[in-house]
Amino acid sequence: MSSDVERRSRRAGGRPISVSFEFFPPKTPEMEATLWSSITRLAPLAPKFVSVTYGAGGSTRERTHSTVERIVKETRLSPAAHLTCVSASKGEVDEVVRGYWDAGVRHIVALRGDPPGGVGQSYEPHSDGYKTSADLVSGIRRIANFEVSVSAYPEKHPESPSFDTDLDILAAKVEAGATRAITQCFFDNDLYFRYLDKARARGIEVPIVPGILPVSNFKQAKNFSEKTGTYMPGWLAARFEGLDNDPETRKLIAAAVAAEQVFDLVDRGVTEFHFYTLNRADLVYAVCHLLGLRPPQEAVAGQNGQAAA
Numbered sequence: 001m002s003s004d005v006e007r008r009s010r011r012a013g014g015r016p017i018s019v020s021f022e023f024f025p026p027k028t029p030e031m032e033a034t035l036w037s038s039i040t041r042l043a044p045l046a047p048k049f050v051s052v053t054y055g056a057g058g059s060t061r062e063r064t065h066s067t068v069e070r071i072v073k074e075t076r077l078s079p080a081a082h083l084t085c086v087s088a089s090k091g092e093v094d095e096v097v098r099g100y101w102d103a104g105v106r107h108i109v110a111l112r113g114d115p116p117g118g119v120g121q122s123y124e125p126h127s128d129g130y131k132t133s134a135d136l137v138s139g140i141r142r143i144a145n146f147e148v149s150v151s152a153y154p155e156k157h158p159e160s161p162s163f164d165t166d167l168d169i170l171a172a173k174v175e176a177g178a179t180r181a182i183t184q185c186f187f188d189n190d191l192y193f194r195y196l197d198k199a200r201a202r203g204i205e206v207p208i209v210p211g212i213l214p215v216s217n218f219k220q221a222k223n224f225s226e227k228t229g230t231y232m233p234g235w236l237a238a239r240f241e242g243l244d245n246d247p248e249t250r251k252l253i254a255a256a257v258a259a260e261q262v263f264d265l266v267d268r269g270v271t272e273f274h275f276y277t278l279n280r281a282d283l284v285y286a287v288c289h290l291l292g293l294r295p296p297q298e299a300v301a302g303q304n305g306q307a308a309a
Helices: 002-011 030-044 061-074 091-102 135-145 163-175 189-201 218-228 234-238 246-267 284-288 298-309
Strands: 020-022 050-052 080-083 107-109 145-150 180-183 272-276
Touching: 020 030, 020 298, 030 284, 050 061, 061 080, 061 091, 061 107, 080 091, 080 135, 091 135, 107 135, 135 145, 135 234, 163 180, 163 189, 180 189, 189 246, 218 234, 234 246, 246 284
Parallel strands: 020 050, 020 272, 050 080, 080 107, 107 145, 145 180
Antiparallel strands: none
C-alpha cells in the first residue's frame, strides 16, 4: 500500500496530501464526549484546519462558539468557525466575528445558511442583515484579516437557476475576499472535475477543495441527496444493498467506497480533501490511513497507552 500511495502522490505532482475535518457542536453530554473522542483521534493526523458547523438560523451559535473556543484552548488544531447570516442583523453577526477574533480564531467558513425551516424553504434575508454570502465575506474581511472559506456546489446550489448563476455567486464571494472554496459532498468525481473546469474558465483561481462524505448510513445519505439535488450513482446503492441490519459490514463498505473516491481524485491531481466526519472518527481515520497519512510515533504510543489503561 505504501508504494501505491507514493505512486499516487507523484501523480498529484509530488505534493503532500493535506486534509481538513468538519464537526458539528454537540447537543448533549454524550454527544460532547463522542465529539472530543473523535477530535482526539483525528488530531494527530495534523489537519490543515478543523471546522465547526453553525445550525440553521444560527440555532447553534453559542454551542459553536464554545466548541471552537475549547479547540483553541485545549488543542494545537487550527479551528475554522462556520458563520451564517440567516435571521441575524449585521450588528449581531459582526459581534460574533469580533468574538471569534478575540478568542484566537483566524479562519471563518462564511455561508449564507439554510432557512430556519430547513432545505427547500424560501430564503428571506434579515431586514438589517447581510443579504448574501458575498456580503458576509466582505463584512468579515472589514472587521479583521480572517482566512475565509466559502461553499461551492459541483451540481449547483438547489436554488440557483443555472450553473452560470451559481458560478457568478462563487466569483462574487472570491472577489469579496474568500480564499478557499469547499464543495458540498458528491459521489461522482467527474461532476467535480467538470465544475472545476467551469470555475477556472470563469476566472476563479482559489483552491476548490472536494468535500468527502464517507457513507456509513446509506438511507440517511440518500435522503440528504434527494433534498440537495446530489447525484447518487446506482453502483453506490448496490454496494450497500442488503446491509440495512448489518452496521459492521456497512462500515467496511463505507471505508472502501470513500477510499476509492479519494484515490481516484488523487490520481487525477487532487491533493487537498475536506472530510465531513459527522463527529465520528473511525471511517475518516481509516481513509486517511489508506491515503498514507500517519500520526507521529509519540502520538501513537500515547493512544496505545490510553487503550491499555
